[in-house]
Amino acid sequence: MSTDTDWDGVRLHVVTGKGGTGKTTVAAALALALATPERRVLLIEVEGRQGVARLFDCPPLPYAERKVGIGLGTGSRSGQGGDVYALAVDPEGALLDYLAMFYNMRRAGSALTKLGVVDFATTIAPGLSDVLVTGKATEATRRRTGGKESPHVYHCVVMDAPPTGRIGRFLNVSTEVSDLARVGPVKTHADTVAKVIRSPQTAVHFVTTLEEMPVQETLDGLTELRELTGGTIAPGAVVVNMARPTVLAPDALAAAASGSLDLAALAAGLKAAGLGDDDHLAADLATELKEHSVQVAMQDRAREELRKAGRPQYELPMLTDGIDLAGLYQLAAALRKQGAA
Amino acid sequence: MTASRLDLDRIIDDPRTRIIVCCGSGGVGKTTTAAALGLRAAERGRQACVLTVDPARRLAQSMGLTSLDNTPRQVDGVHQDSGGSLHAMMLDMKRTFDEIVEAHADPDRAAQILANPFYQSLSSSFAGTQEYMAMEKLGQLRHADEWDLIVVDTPPSRSALDFLDAPQRLGRFLDGRLIRLLTGPAKVGMSFMGVLNAGFSMMTSALTKILGAQVLKDAQTFVTALDTMFGGFRERAESTYRLLQAPGTAFLVIAAPEPDALREASYFVERLDAERMPLAGLILNRVHTSPASRLSAARSLAASETLDSHNEAPGTGSASAGDVDGSDSRLIAAAALRLHAERMQLGKREGRLAEHFTSAHPAVPVAEVPAQPEDVHDLSGLRVIGELLCADPGAS
Numbered sequence: 001m002s003t004d005t006d007w008d009g010v011r012l013h014v015v016t017g018k019g020g021t022g023k024t025t026v027a028a029a030l031a032l033a034l035a036t037p038e039r040r041v042l043l044i045e046v047e048g049r050q051g052v053a054r055l056f057d058c059p060p061l062p063y064a065e066r067k068v069g070i071g072l073g074t075g076s077r078s079g080q081g082g083d084v085y086a087l088a089v090d091p092e093g094a095l096l097d098y099l100a101m102f103y104n105m106r107r108a109g110s111a112l113t114k115l116g117v118v119d120f121a122t123t124i125a126p127g128l129s130d131v132l133v134t135g136k137a138t139e140a141t142r143r144r145t146g147g148k149e150s151p152h153v154y155h156c157v158v159m160d161a162p163p164t165g166r167i168g169r170f171l172n173v174s175t176e177v178s179d180l181a182r183v184g185p186v187k188t189h190a191d192t193v194a195k196v197i198r199s200p201q202t203a204v205h206f207v208t209t210l211e212e213m214p215v216q217e218t219l220d221g222l223t224e225l226r227e228l229t230g231g232t233i234a235p236g237a238v239v240v241n242m243a244r245p246t247v248l249a250p251d252a253l254a255a256a257a258s259g260s261l262d263l264a265a266l267a268a269g270l271k272a273a274g275l276g277d278d279d280h281l282a283a284d285l286a287t288e289l290k291e292h293s294v295q296v297a298m299q300d301r302a303r304e305e306l307r308k309a310g311r312p313q314y315e316l317p318m319l320t321d322g323i324d325l326a327g328l329y330q331l332a333a334a335l336r337k338q339g340a341a
Numbered sequence: 342m343t344a345s346r347l348d349l350d351r352i353i354d355d356p357r358t359r360i361i362v363c364c365g366s367g368g369v370g371k372t373t374t375a376a377a378l379g380l381r382a383a384e385r386g387r388q389a390c391v392l393t394v395d396p397a398r399r400l401a402q403s404m405g406l407t408s409l410d411n412t413p414r415q416v417d418g419v420h421q422d423s424g425g426s427l428h429a430m431m432l433d434m435k436r437t438f439d440e441i442v443e444a445h446a447d448p449d450r451a452a453q454i455l456a457n458p459f460y461q462s463l464s465s466s467f468a469g470t471q472e473y474m475a476m477e478k479l480g481q482l483r484h485a486d487e488w489d490l491i492v493v494d495t496p497p498s499r500s501a502l503d504f505l506d507a508p509q510r511l512g513r514f515l516d517g518r519l520i521r522l523l524t525g526p527a528k529v530g531m532s533f534m535g536v537l538n539a540g541f542s543m544m545t546s547a548l549t550k551i552l553g554a555q556v557l558k559d560a561q562t563f564v565t566a567l568d569t570m571f572g573g574f575r576e577r578a579e580s581t582y583r584l585l586q587a588p589g590t591a592f593l594v595i596a597a598p599e600p601d602a603l604r605e606a607s608y609f610v611e612r613l614d615a616e617r618m619p620l621a622g623l624i625l626n627r628v629h630t631s632p633a634s635r636l637s638a639a640r641s642l643a644a645s646e647t648l649d650s651h652n653e654a655p656g657t658g659s660a661s662a663g664d665v666d667g668s669d670s671r672l673i674a675a676a677a678l679r680l681h682a683e684r685m686q687l688g689k690r691e692g693r694l695a696e697h698f699t700s701a702h703p704a705v706p707v708a709e710v711p712a713q714p715e716d717v718h719d720l721s722g723l724r725v726i727g728e729l730l731c732a733d734p735g736a737s
Contacts, residue, residue, distance in 0.1 A: 019368035176462070248673070249674040252672075252673055270644075274644060278635075281636065289677050298714070
């Protein structure tokens with residue numbers, strides 16, 4: 001069964017977001033959602049945090065593509081989803097890979113590592129290490145099972161990318177590198193990478209919570225992406241994470257916000273629930289309701305603000321028990337239901 | 342196990358405290374905490390300066406300012422009854438680096454360095470340089486001696502350790518054998534290469550192959566220029582390091598009650614300990630508390646379900662007007678109870694995470710800040726955070 005999603009044709013999903021917004025969680029959930037039956041998906045982590053391994057409850061990921069889970073199924077008839085692979089890319093591994101793949105120079109690569117050249121590159125010219133990392137992601141995206149017309153190894157690739165503050169530069173590899181190297185092999189490589197990143201096959205999704213600063217960073221990040229790259233990198237969706245549900249009807253919410261909530265009615269309700277012996281409970285719960293109404297209002301403002309970006313917007317709930325594998329599938333289902341996959 | 346309470350007022354009131362460093366992973370409220378502490382210290386009589394390094398201008402937002410630049414600016418609206426003052430600045434990384442170059446090289450050489458593509462990449466990229474420049478600026482501010490308390494908010498690093506490592510790493514490079522290698526061929530010629538480790542020649546050939554000869558040449562020029570200019574980056578990095586180890590410095594590790602943030606906080610605590618950096622304690626932001634904590638999540642949820650079942654079966658009561666009100670009050674009570682249950686559940690989970698941290702680090706004092714329903718974006722908001730940070734534990 002193939003349904004239309006908002007991202008048909010996109011094969012490299014780049015997921016960014018401000019620190020603390022759950023970018024890795026959303027990237028993992030998106031990978032599970034995209035892995036429909038028969039479709040293999042690769043989840044790439046680039047910041048060396050091993051967050052993916054923790055989410056999937058498996059040992060730390062090496063620089064190798066490992067199966068970490070099975071995608072979300074498509075209901076009772078179609079059975080379980082496709083395989084989800086994961087890979088932790090570090091600049092050092094990517095450099096060795098690059099040297100081996102393009103120059104057959106694995107030994108020289110080891111010498112470079114020993115001498116601290118990779119460290120050197122990340123310190124003196126971070127653009128170079130970024131191009132190695134994004135290069136690995138685009139290589140996996142383009143990889144085919146055989147000859148030119150054979151199917152792709154991965155139906156799509158999801159990259160848990162650096163945070164919003166760095167995403168523009170991170171993806172703008174070809175410009176960043178050409179400032180340093182106007183010609184030469186690295187420049188050629190960067191151009192190949194840029195071609196994939198700037199094609200309609202790539203979309204950059206922004207994860208945010210419904211708080212002012214993450215929202216602001218999301219909007220700034222979208223603007224920066226457009227300005228840095230002259231609009232050549234396609235913005236994807238805005239994914240709202242950890243949204244708190246509204247428990248009150250609009251009129252009760254307004255009453256709670258203005259402090260005109262009927263305390264006697266609340267007390268009567270509590271009494272009906274068998275909690276009538278606590279005189280202060282109604283007032284204390286009213287305080288909680290008031291805070292909740294403030295939060296709901298803030299969330300609504302944040303949603304409104306985000307809509308200005310004009311991007312498809314998905315919303316994932318806050319999971320009070322924390323994120324475990326079951327929670328991850330729950331988020332994956334929510335993403336799929338909203339058309340993300 | 343209960344952690345001892347972190348007494349922040351004692352730290353900010355102590356005239357011997359000259360530097361407070363706020364560190365922790367991204368998104369845990371470092372900037373807000375730094376700003377709130379700076380404001381509180383100023384209103385308690387300190388001449389405080391807050392240094393933030395965040396490119397997203399968060400401090401500017403939370404202090405209600407529209408712009409900050411590379412020189413500390415006085416913050417308006419601070420209560421000055423105690424004779425204190427508050428300045429704030431946001432680090433302009435490139436500007437700071439340019440200033441160092443301009444201060445240490447003659448105009449011609451400075452212009453040459455500023456135009457070098459490697460310099461431009463290094464000075465405007467976010468990794469490493471930012472940490473280095475933050476420490477550089479901190480050294481400058483401390484040296485200027487205009488403020489008696491500097492509160493620093495550390496950069497949102499890729500890894501928590503970058504902040505401690507980057508200055509030394511940069512120093513190591515600019516002193517190290519890699520630099521000698523890069524600067525070497527120009528001076529001694531390729532025949533010398535044979536004497537060196539066999540890996541060296543392989544490496545230069547690899548570098549030339551990957552980067553191209555021009556890039557290598559640019560890198561050499563840049564490194565030589567920096568090398569002669571600074572006369573030992575390592576020394577500079579080490580003096581910054583000693584400044585951080587000094588007794589007048591207090592490190593605060595900031596976290597939110599989330600597994601990732603607390604894991605990072607643990608990492609930080611261990612690392613600071615290993616480096617003999619003076620750790621003052623942990624600040625746990627956005628903790629969910631409740632004014633009705635006597636009512637457990639389970640009881641609250643059960644009570645709301647009782648009400649739900651009443652509401653689903655309206656026929657059980659009489660059809661009088663009073664009963665209509667009764668169903669309304671049951672609805673609102675059920676909603677309040679569900680909300681309360683969720684809040685208690687969240688608080689309980691957070692409590693477990695905090696306990697976990699404390700059993701691993703029993704000697705680290707902790708201050709908890711309750712979650713605020715709204716974002717902080719002005720001085721009065723910061724003032725509230727400051728009060729909560731320093732609240733008497735007995736009060737809540």
